[in-house]
Amino acid sequence: MAIHLCQKSYGTIKIYIKVIMHLESICMNALPVVKEAGMFVAENRRQIPWGEIEKKGDRDFVTSIDKKSERLLVKGLSAILPEAGFFTEEKTVEQGDSRLRWVVDPIDGTTNFIHRTPVTAVSVALMDGDDLLIGIVYEVTLDELFYSWKDAGTSFCNSEEIHVSDCSEFRKALVATGFPYQREGRLPAILETAGYFLEHCQDIRRFGSAATDLCYVACGRMDIYYESYLQLWDVAAGILIVRNAGGTVVDFSGSEHLTGQQVLATNGRFIEESLSGIRIPPITR
Incomplete structure (x- = not known):
C-alpha cells in the first residue's frame, strides 16, 4: 500500500x-x-x-x-x-x-x-x-x-x-539523591525513603545536581541514584549517558518510559531492592 x-x-x-x-x-x-x-x-x-x-x-x-x-x-x-x-x-x-x-x-x-x-x-x-x-x-x-x-x-x-560500577551487594552500594524545592506534605515519604537506603546501603550522598548524579552512576562513582519532583531538563541528558554506560534507568513504577519527574538509576542491579524501599508515590502522566 x-x-x-x-x-x-x-x-x-x-x-x-x-x-x-x-x-x-x-x-x-x-x-x-x-x-x-x-x-x-x-x-x-x-x-x-x-x-x-x-x-x-x-x-x-x-x-x-x-x-x-x-x-x-x-x-x-x-x-x-x-x-x-x-x-x-x-x-x-x-x-x-x-x-x-x-x-x-x-x-x-x-x-x-x-x-x-x-x-x-x-x-x-x-x-x-x-x-x-x-x-x-x-x-x-x-x-x-x-x-x-x-x-x-x-x-x-x-x-x-566510562562504565557503571561492578558493585553487586546492595549493602555496599553508595547512593546519591536529591530533595525537592517544595517539601510541604512530602517530607514523611522523603525521610522514610532516605532511612531505608541509610539502613540497607553503604551511605547516601547529596550533590545538588541531578545531571551530575546520573553521570556519577554512569562512571561508577555512585551505584544508585534516585530522586523525584524533577524536570525533564534536569535528567534527559544524564539518562542516556547512564544507559549507554551499562546502567538502568526507570521511574518509581519501574517503567523505562520516563517523563523526567522521577528517576531511579543504577549500575544495572538493585532495581527491585531500591523500588521496594522508595516510599515516594509514583507520578503518572
Whole structure:
C-alpha cells in the first residue's frame, strides 16, 4: 500500500533521517558549545548578592548567569541544528512544539553556584519526541565533560570511555539523591525513603545536581541514584549517558518510559531492592 506524505511530513522525515545518520557528528559539534557555556559559568563563580538573585519559587532561584548561559547555548546549538526547537529551563527562547528539540538546563545546581560550592553542571539533550538522541553534561568544578549519543554503545568523560560500577551487594552500594524545592506534605515519604537506603546501603550522598548524579552512576562513582519532583531538563541528558554506560534507568513504577519527574538509576542491579524501599508515590502522566 502506498503511503502519501504531505510536503511538511516529508520534510520532517528528511530532517529526522539526516539527524539520525549524523548523531555522532552533531554531538561532537555540540560539545564545545556546552563547554563554552560551562566555562562562562565557571568564570562567574562568585558570592552573588541576594539582591541579584530572582526567586522562582520556594528555595528555587535563578541568576543572570543562568540566563546568559542559556542564551549562549541556544545560539550555538541553533547554528548546529537550525531545524530543532528548544525546551529550556529559563525560557530565554521561544519554547518550540516540534518533535526534534534541544532540552537545556544552563545551570544544574544553581544553589551550589550561588554559594560557590560544588557541584554545578550544564546539561543538554537532543530529543525526538520521547526518544533520547544525544546527552551532554559538563560538570564545571571538576572540568568533566560527559556525553553519548543513541546507539553509541558506550558513554564518555573527557573522551575516555566510562562504565557503571561492578558493585553487586546492595549493602555496599553508595547512593546519591536529591530533595525537592517544595517539601510541604512530602517530607514523611522523603525521610522514610532516605532511612531505608541509610539502613540497607553503604551511605547516601547529596550533590545538588541531578545531571551530575546520573553521570556519577554512569562512571561508577555512585551505584544508585534516585530522586523525584524533577524536570525533564534536569535528567534527559544524564539518562542516556547512564544507559549507554551499562546502567538502568526507570521511574518509581519501574517503567523505562520516563517523563523526567522521577528517576531511579543504577549500575544495572538493585532495581527491585531500591523500588521496594522508595516510599515516594509514583507520578503518572
